Every structure is written in C-alpha cells, then in structure tokens.
Amino acid sequence: MKFFIDTANLAQIKEAQELGVLDGVTTNPSLMAKEGITGKENILKHYVDICNIVDGDVSAEVISTDFDEMVKEGEELAALHEQIVVKLPMIKDGVKACKYFSDKGIRTNVTLVFSPGQALLAAKAGATYVSPFIGRLDDISTDGLNLIAEIRHIYDNYAFDTQILAASVRHTMHVIDCAKLGADVMTGGLASIEGLLKHPLTDSGLAKFLEDYKKGN
Secondary structure: OEEEEEOOOHHHHHHHHHHOOOOEEEOOHHHHHHOOOOOHHHHHHHHHHHHOOOOOEEEEEOOOOOHHHHHHHHHHHHOOOOOEEEEEEOOHHHHHHHHHHHHHOOOEEEEEEOOHHHHHHHHHOOOOEEEEEHHHHHHOOOOHHHHHHHHHHHHHHHOOOOEEEEEEEOOHHHHHHHHHHOOOEEEEOHHHHHHHHOOHHHHHHHHHHHHHHHHOO
C-alpha cells in the first residue's frame, strides 16, 4: 500500500518524507489556499517545490471544467515536472480529458469519486489513479469503506490497472481498513500516518526497558 500525504504544507511533507514511508503527495486548490498559496505562478512554483521534496507522484489539480481548458491546463501542469500527475474532476469533460491524457501517456488522477459507476468510467478512460472520498461519504451517513470494497471487486473482475487511491482519509483506522480492503494508495493528513506508530503497550514497554536499564547503571 502506498502512503500519500494530502497537504500543501511543505514542513509536513518534509516530515513525512523523513519518516521514510512517503510515496507521494495529493493536494488541491483548497489546501493551497490554506497555506496562503494563491495566484497561478505561485501555485505552479509550489507544485515544483513539492516535487523537489518527495520521490513519488504529486497530484496537481486542474481548475477548469471545460474539456479544452482542462487539456490546456493539464498539459501545462504535466510539463512542470516528471512526477506530476494531472488531477481531473469526475465529470463528463473530466472523463474525456482523462482519455485524452491517457492516450498521450500523461498520468491522471480522477478525483471526487463517490460511486462504483464513476470509478468504472475512470478506469475505462485509462486513469492512473481514481480517488474515492471515503470521509465525505461518512459525513453524510454513507459507508465510505464499502465504496472501496465495491471498486476493488470491479477492478479485480476486469484486471484494470487503475489504482484505487482512498482519499478524504480522516484517521488512522481509515488507513487500516483501506489496507484490509486492498486499496492501492491512501492519502490523508500527517496525523493519520503518524497514528499508526501509537500503541500504549509500546509506550509502557519502552518505559520499562529504559527504567530497568537505568537500574543497572
């Protein structure tokens, strides 16, 4: 399972990278704005800055909803750095753009996916990644993890190469559950990754080891 961090915060990206388990980054206009990154030139530069920190894929999102504009914007993003994956919305023109980029050898991440049917269309269009938003489904009393299971079943039925990127991961148990269901990738905040480190028996066991060591010195 690949671990992506969902942020535009360079300090958090560096921290996750230094942990040694980071495989990539996802971000979006909202996360950019949260870090005070606004304006086209600043945003494009920030994507390159992210690519220079991590070794893996970096999803860069188009803000257009028209096919021609998506193509223009996506080609500009892809040209920024070899690690860039063009992030497209799950709408009709987004699927068309996904097919266009797939035919051109440009990798894509189809985002805002909330149903198995949408995930099937993305895979048919040749998406590199599909991003079902499990946390947002949970927010409206719908089982987001069930969507991961349904997509996994469909993709396995037909041996699609598209990777399931579990997005909107809110906490550590989301990570564990997605791993059990066979998601190829998870993307979430740094806390959801670091939460995997924690267990009270680890803490108490280490404290006991150190206490016993001090007694003998």
